[in-house]
Amino acid sequence: MAEKVTIATVAAYAQVSRQTVSNVLNSPHIVRDETRRRVEEAIATLGYRANQAARQMRTGRSHLLAVRIEPTRDGINGSVLDRFLHGMTFAAAAAGYRVMLYTADDDRDEIKTFDNLLASYDLDGFVLTGTDHGDVRTRWLAERDVPFVTFGRPWDAPERHSWVDVDNAAGTAQATRRLIETGHRRIAFVGWPAGSGVGDDRRDGWQRTMKAYDLDPTGLDRGAPDGIAQGADCARDLLTTPDPPTAFVCVSDSLALGALQAAGGRKAVTGFDDTPVAQAIGLTSVSQPLADAAARCIDLLIHHLDGAPTGTHQVLLQPSLVVRTTA
Amino acid sequence: MAEKVTIATVAAYAQVSRQTVSNVLNSPHIVRDETRRRVEEAIATLGYRANQAARQMRTGRSHLLAVRIEPTRDGINGSVLDRFLHGMTFAAAAAGYRVMLYTADDDRDEIKTFDNLLASYDLDGFVLTGTDHGDVRTRWLAERDVPFVTFGRPWDAPERHSWVDVDNAAGTAQATRRLIETGHRRIAFVGWPAGSGVGDDRRDGWQRTMKAYDLDPTGLDRGAPDGIAQGADCARDLLTTPDPPTAFVCVSDSLALGALQAAGGRKAVTGFDDTPVAQAIGLTSVSQPLADAAARCIDLLIHHLDGAPTGTHQVLLQPSLVVRTTA
DNA sequence: GTGCATTATTGGATCGTTCAAGTTGCAGGG
């Protein structure tokens, strides 16, 4: 490999001082046009690229963002994070930032990792996914003025930090509406147990839509932890009631798959997340605009970093229903 | 946040020089026991963590590894990369390294990214996934003596760099053997078109096992691009032959799912990769030890970085058959 | 008590960049 090209090499080549080269890169407007062009030419000729470590040491900015990669909880939802990560990496690169991964066993462990990453790598910011009620991580970061954006609303105090989220309720509402429009009247909801922000939001969308069409949702609501077997159980339970449902709006593709199996394909079913499983078996599912969400997260975070650090921003994106064969 | 803790702060607190603190961290054996303990105590008390940027500037080592994140080609295989990334991040963190992501449109673009990352971030090494015949990326890296490890064999000259791979042939062999042992004699292979390293390897495992049991594989071999519809087509085609197969060994879960649908569940089917789809629908599939593979990649790479840079190492891991309901 | 080898510690230089302060050259006002 050729010997290292530093700012001094460029300066010597363009016959200016190091600082002038630095100014061309960071504050071009204070350099005379002719000088600026000469320096830019030298940079191009020598193939100079600024050394991030040296820059970081002086400025305290690493141009590194971090995001947690989870151990694919139950498998079926793994590809969601996958697509999100790709979107993040792509958007970050376009803005001159890079994405670093970290793992953590739980929230407490994650905070310890924050501390480590900030102290030894001088990370510029974090993107958190999957927030929940009373999230300790956001509090820790906010108290230390560490820039961060969450993908997922803070369910307690929505205005305290920047976030990007998908309008979950609108997703289930759309699914419910379609079922109603295709003739269904008894539409059940197979969700998670009450208490999770996302789950309750999705339940809301179904419930409100039912009421908007003068349909009574009473007795058509079930809750279970995520899983195929659980979905099947809920569906079977609902099918044995006096006036059984003809369609199931499910909070996840896992539960939807279970419901589909229990109903033997004779009932309409919709899932949520548009996972590969849904694509594979033809399950109608609500699709989140993940690449878009990731890009908006990066936008907000970099806005915090580069621009004015005042104020927070919130972005709510609309999901879309991918209609396949099950509804 | 408290004011910054540098090596000088620690030195002052422990009443030694900066160099002694540095020695405690980098060459503990040359420091007297009592001094070392005092310094370690100071480090713990003050919560000192070495600044990576400063260290990197002096040593030229960033403790950063990079891996490419792909845009989830066809969806169904997305979670494979997901699990691999998690394994990498975990193993790297244990060894004091961090994982950085990057995207690329194609191999040429990826090389440009290598160049950028090396010049501005001083990356220590790369992990490449999905190598193929005549890979230009490995050549580029090797020519510049950039440390790297591939997950996937180099199909041309297996000994030129370090790699980790899964014994694909052993996987399909195991699947084939199980089918034979459960009474099947006419076992077909639904693979990819000849020419891909991985695909041919998996085909080999099936073929060799058939012959080892004195079964004739002639006419039982099909090839198609990955996809559910393609899998169904191949299976239907095979089922219309004079002496149709009773079982299908498939090169991927996508093709297996298609075969399963075409056979109407009356034939035995095995897939490959143990994706969420396989888990969801009960498909028997060959599972790759991804966390293990990722850890071995990191091990090899760090061995290159920390230890003697001489010689290359190869690791071939054994997959396992996850038996479910379809075979 | 001196000399010598061994080990532990010290101060200074250095990596590549940016910040803060300083220099130069030139135009215009009194």
Next chain:
DNA sequence: CCCTGCAACTTGAACGATCCAATAATGCAC
């Protein structure tokens, strides 16, 4: 003619760690 003001550029110092060479402390034999 001097001073001020401004623009364009240059110089020295600093960020926080490690490396290098020099010094101080220790142990041991004679």
